[in-house]
Amino acid sequence: MTKAERTIGTPGFEPAAGEPADGQHSDGRRPDGDRPAPPAAGEPAADAVPPAGAADGPDPVDPDGEPGTGGDAGAAPGRGKRRMPALLGVAALAYLLDIVSKTLVVHHLEGRPAIPVLGSYLQLWATRNSGAAFGIGQGMTIVFSVIALIVIGVIARLSRKLYSVPWAIALGLLLGGALGNLTDRIFRSPGVFRGAVVDFIAPKDFAVFNLADSAIVCGGVLIVWLSFRGLDPDGTLHRD
Numbered sequence: 001m002t003k004a005e006r007t008i009g010t011p012g013f014e015p016a017a018g019e020p021a022d023g024q025h026s027d028g029r030r031p032d033g034d035r036p037a038p039p040a041a042g043e044p045a046a047d048a049v050p051p052a053g054a055a056d057g058p059d060p061v062d063p064d065g066e067p068g069t070g071g072d073a074g075a076a077p078g079r080g081k082r083r084m085p086a087l088l089g090v091a092a093l094a095y096l097l098d099i100v101s102k103t104l105v106v107h108h109l110e111g112r113p114a115i116p117v118l119g120s121y122l123q124l125w126a127t128r129n130s131g132a133a134f135g136i137g138q139g140m141t142i143v144f145s146v147i148a149l150i151v152i153g154v155i156a157r158l159s160r161k162l163y164s165v166p167w168a169i170a171l172g173l174l175l176g177g178a179l180g181n182l183t184d185r186i187f188r189s190p191g192v193f194r195g196a197v198v199d200f201i202a203p204k205d206f207a208v209f210n211l212a213d214s215a216i217v218c219g220g221v222l223i224v225w226l227s228f229r230g231l232d233p234d235g236t237l238h239r240d
Helices: 003-009 084-108 139-163 165-187 213-230
Strands: 123-129 197-203
Touching: 084 123, 084 139, 084 165, 084 197, 084 213, 139 165, 165 197, 165 213, 197 213
Parallel strands: none
Antiparallel strands: 123 197
8 A cells, every 4th residue: 555545545644753744745845846935034934943032022221211231230330410419508608608707797897906816816807808818919809800700600610510529519619709709899899890808817927818718718729639639520530
């Protein structure tokens, strides 16, 4: 009995192992001699095995919207948050202390003898200064007013990429002091941008100054120290 007769004449007949199924030759060709059509371009074969990991779906997205990171602990940390609140807080504190102290001095000390604090080594004595800090550049009020405005603009620009707390403190002191003395130059007599700054801290054998001058000097010294250490306002530390 031929294979065709066995297949047709025997119900439930199954071909032996290794024999081709009915309607196909051993090389996979159909009876008409044609091979199965290959899959279209871009379509996987019917018996293709998906690559490992393909069933897992696309890479997760972290909470910040960066694809592929998935919020892993090994992701590179950011620079932290901007330190604008710290800068503004220090500047506001320095500015308020300067304005309040000058207001009290004008009302209670101006026109009166000096008040000893540490004997003759430190006194409180109200005076007016048309120059810069510590009495430098007398009569150049307009020039120093312009310089103060430039300093404020530079600080505002630096604050856009400010991620360092020490730099925030330094710039805050500088900003508060500059605003304190600039307020005097704008609103005190004899006129706008020509007003004299109120000074009242008088150490022995030293120039008379105020709290705004102290804030400016402290902020400047801190900036120089941070620069020597290689710390940038954005928090980057350079090791030379």
